[in-house]
Amino acid sequence: MSVVNGGRPSEAKVVFYNDPRIRSLFFQLVLLALIVALFWFAYDNTVANLKKRNIAQGFGFWNVEAGFDISQTLISYSAASSYGRAFWVGLLNTLLVSGVSIVLATILGVLIGILRLSKNWLIANLATVYVEIFRNVPLLLILYFWYRGVLGLLPEPRNSIIFPGHILLNTRGLLTPRPVLGDDFIYPFIAFVVLVLGSIGLAWWAGRVQERTGIRPKTGWLSFGLIVIVPSLIFIVMGAPLSFDIPVQGRFNASGGMSLAPEFVSMVIGLTTYTAAFIAENVRAGILAVSKGQTEASQSLGLSHAQTIRLVIMPQALRVIVPLLNSEYLSLTKNSSLGVSIGYPDLVSVFTGTVLNQTGQAVEMVSVTMLVYLTLSLLTSAFMNWFNRRVALVER
Amino acid sequence: MKKIIAAAVVAAASFGLVTAASAGTLDNVKAKGQVVCGANPGTAGFGVPDQKGNWTGLDVDYCRAIAAAIFNDPTKVKFVPLSSKDRFTALASGEVDVLIRNSTWTMSRETTLGVIWAGINFYDGQGFMVNKKLNVKSAKELAGATICVQQGTTTELNLADFFRSNKLEYKVVTLGTSEEALKAFDTGRCDAYTTDRSGLAADRLSMSKPDDNVILPEIISKEPLGPLVRQGDDQWLNLVKWVHFALLTAEEDGITSKNVDEKVKSDDPELKRVLGTEGKFGESLGLSNAWVVQIVKGVGNYEEIFERNVGPNTPIQLARASNALWSKGGLQYAPPIR
Numbered sequence: 048m049s050v051v052n053g054g055r056p057s058e059a060k061v062v063f064y065n066d067p068r069i070r071s072l073f074f075q076l077v078l079l080a081l082i083v084a085l086f087w088f089a090y091d092n093t094v095a096n097l098k099k100r101n102i103a104q105g106f107g108f109w110n111v112e113a114g115f116d117i118s119q120t121l122i123s124y125s126a127a128s129s130y131g132r133a134f135w136v137g138l139l140n141t142l143l144v145s146g147v148s149i150v151l152a153t154i155l156g157v158l159i160g161i162l163r164l165s166k167n168w169l170i171a172n173l174a175t176v177y178v179e180i181f182r183n184v185p186l187l188l189i190l191y192f193w194y195r196g197v198l199g200l201l202p203e204p205r206n207s208i209i210f211p212g213h214i215l216l217n218t219r220g221l222l223t224p225r226p227v228l229g230d231d232f233i234y235p236f237i238a239f240v241v242l243v244l245g246s247i248g249l250a251w252w253a254g255r256v257q258e259r260t261g262i263r264p265k266t267g268w269l270s271f272g273l274i275v276i277v278p279s280l281i282f283i284v285m286g287a288p289l290s291f292d293i294p295v296q297g298r299f300n301a302s303g304g305m306s307l308a309p310e311f312v313s314m315v316i317g318l319t320t321y322t323a324a325f326i327a328e329n330v331r332a333g334i335l336a337v338s339k340g341q342t343e344a345s346q347s348l349g350l351s352h353a354q355t356i357r358l359v360i361m362p363q364a365l366r367v368i369v370p371l372l373n374s375e376y377l378s379l380t381k382n383s384s385l386g387v388s389i390g391y392p393d394l395v396s397v398f399t400g401t402v403l404n405q406t407g408q409a410v411e412m413v414s415v416t417m418l419v420y421l422t423l424s425l426l427t428s429a430f431m432n433w434f435n436r437r438v439a440l441v442e443r
Numbered sequence: 444m445k446k447i448i449a450a451a452v453v454a455a456a457s458f459g460l461v462t463a464a465s466a467g468t469l470d471n472v473k474a475k476g477q478v479v480c481g482a483n484p485g486t487a488g489f490g491v492p493d494q495k496g497n498w499t500g501l502d503v504d505y506c507r508a509i510a511a512a513i514f515n516d517p518t519k520v521k522f523v524p525l526s527s528k529d530r531f532t533a534l535a536s537g538e539v540d541v542l543i544r545n546s547t548w549t550m551s552r553e554t555t556l557g558v559i560w561a562g563i564n565f566y567d568g569q570g571f572m573v574n575k576k577l578n579v580k581s582a583k584e585l586a587g588a589t590i591c592v593q594q595g596t597t598t599e600l601n602l603a604d605f606f607r608s609n610k611l612e613y614k615v616v617t618l619g620t621s622e623e624a625l626k627a628f629d630t631g632r633c634d635a636y637t638t639d640r641s642g643l644a645a646d647r648l649s650m651s652k653p654d655d656n657v658i659l660p661e662i663i664s665k666e667p668l669g670p671l672v673r674q675g676d677d678q679w680l681n682l683v684k685w686v687h688f689a690l691l692t693a694e695e696d697g698i699t700s701k702n703v704d705e706k707v708k709s710d711d712p713e714l715k716r717v718l719g720t721e722g723k724f725g726e727s728l729g730l731s732n733a734w735v736v737q738i739v740k741g742v743g744n745y746e747e748i749f750e751r752n753v754g755p756n757t758p759i760q761l762a763r764a765s766n767a768l769w770s771k772g773g774l775q776y777a778p779p780i781r
Contacts, residue, residue: 396617
């Protein structure tokens with residue numbers, strides 16, 4: 048009995064297998080080993096069985112020529128490129144459509160969420176109708192609606208709707224002139240970047256002066272002049288090194304210029320309108336979570352309505368909204384995998400669709416694709432958590 | 444989603460130490476009481492269900508022929524509708540016993556997918572369909588055109604090859620299923636639609652205005668279509684293969700669903716072997732010796748199947764051409780049953 052002061056057993060006398068720390072460490076290690084063994088067994092067994100059934104395996108296909116074309120490529124790609132290249136093309140298309148849709152859905156969602164709280168009966172109810180319609184219809188139907196129902200009704204290429212400035216709209220998409228940058232275009236561009244940075248510095252300086260003296264120097268016009276007029280002058284002096292490649296009507300469709308494919312547009316509109324309905328509800332929830340007393344208090348302090356929203360309501364609403372937004376962004380990115388149904392070449396369409404079918408290696412394709420979506424989701428979450436910490440109220 | 448499930452099934456199937464593949468497919472089929480066939484859900488003439496769920500088509504009748512050979516009942520079949528991109532995974536994972544879904548026999552598929560073709564029930568080639576308004580007479584005039592294609596097919600590759608070898612520019616719109624690709628072409632998203640020519644003939648009929656569209660004369664590829672099974676079960680492979688040969692032999696010997704009962708009584712040695720009154724050819728496949736009688740009574744011979752589903756008197760109006768018997772200038776040839 049080694050009872051030392053206050054009844055605590057001395058640590059030296061405890062046998063190691065009775066030490067709770069060592070015990071818990073031991074059991075954790077056993078569990079870890081079991082999990083690793085399970086995964087190893089699964090992997091080894093899959094490989095052995097695929098081999099037995101003469102199904103190809105491994106990633107040897109990665110550098111093999113793909114042999115098929117893709118409609119939208121952000122990096123150079125042709126049928127002679129490799130399957131690996133096709134993977135990157137698909138991934139970038141997924142990132143593009145998700146990124147653009149996330150920005151637009153956030154803007155539209157915040158707007159509708161605020162409108163739903165409007166005191167104007169008509170506006171509030173229209174916003175409610177929007178939310179209820181788009182939130183309750185399956186996304187695939189919304190995509191079909193935009194792709195076939197709306198964009199499918201556009202005229203065929205030979206009867207394009209023509210907008211001023213050589214802009215054509217038809218079933219093949221929106222065709223616009225493509226700016227062709229001359230070699231000297233770099234100079235006005237550099238001037239523009241430098242002066243934008245300068246203006247930011249100017250605004251920072253104005254803020255410092257305001258803090259010190261209470262009076263903010265007027266810098267708006269100066270910044271405008273620096274950013275717009277100076278680069279324009281340089282541009283003209285350099286002989287206007289910019290021309291446009293105008294779409295020209297060909298036998299089948301206009302060639303030249305830039306085009307925005309209806310598949311991409313349908314995806315963006317579909318994902319945006321669908322996700323915006325959910326975001327609107329998140330925003331409404333966030334705003335309603337701020338008690339009315341906050342508004343009354345800020346008004347009694349003499350803040351304007353706009354200042355009340357910007358300085359009092361929103362900072363408190365955001366801590367409710369941001370974590371919810373995170374899930375909406377994750378859903379949107381994953382929902383972009385419906386692209387194949389309307390011909391948008393996203394990662395699932397290109398890689399888990401065409402490449403899987405040409406190589407037949409389902410296990411590899413599906414694992415890689417799952418890993419990609421997992422990574423994208425974790426990155427989005429990490430960013431949103433960082434953003435959440437920034438906007439969260441500091442509790443003292 | 445379906446594909447992911449199918450892939451999970453493959454993974455799951457690969458997972459098991461003792462798998463169904465070790466028992467013979469024929470024994471499994473007999474135990475289940477039906478043949479499960481992977482079928483095309485949307486190509487008239489080859490495989491398509493009507494509103495009541497009755498499947499018709501050349502490939503569908505091949506499945507019924509296998510059921511007739513095993514069970515003496517062509518209705519003991521179950522059709523699993525599969526899209527192009529899901530079909531091989533479904534076969535490899537054991538979801539279907541045999542895949543008869545106008546699938547092109549290629550070297551890479553047979554060497555990497557773990558599947559093996561049992562024969563060629565339709566010699567086909569890839570073509571293009573365009574709207575008459577465009578006034579296109581040849582596929583070589585398609586420079587700059589936008590072309591709709593279904594995903595997960597040899598078609599996608601042949602299309603790229605054709606434009607690459609002719610050094611023509613084009614734009615592709617790739618859609619998940621043939622219905623979606625055809626719909627996109629029908630609504631004017633594309634100038635041309637490409638698939639196997641048999642498929643073009645069938646798909647043209649399901650468009651909003653079939654007569655506004657023409658099939659261009661070029662055949663840009665070889666598309667030998669036929670039934671396929673998993674590798675590693677030679678008994679089952681033999682069965683599917685010889686059902687195909689039996690259909691051809693029946694046509695060659697003039698055995699039809701109408702006269703088969705009389706032919707059984709014949710003294711002709713060839714007919715006696717084929718119809719099982721002499722020899723044990725059926726038993727060697729694990730079937731009854733009257734297997735050919737059962738097949739022909741159930742679905743007819745190759746000619747009857749062809750004429751009923753895709754021949755000149757059907758809306759699809761395909762000529763026998765390469766699919767005529769070898770003795771009539773075609774490519775269909777069966778080794779002798781002896």
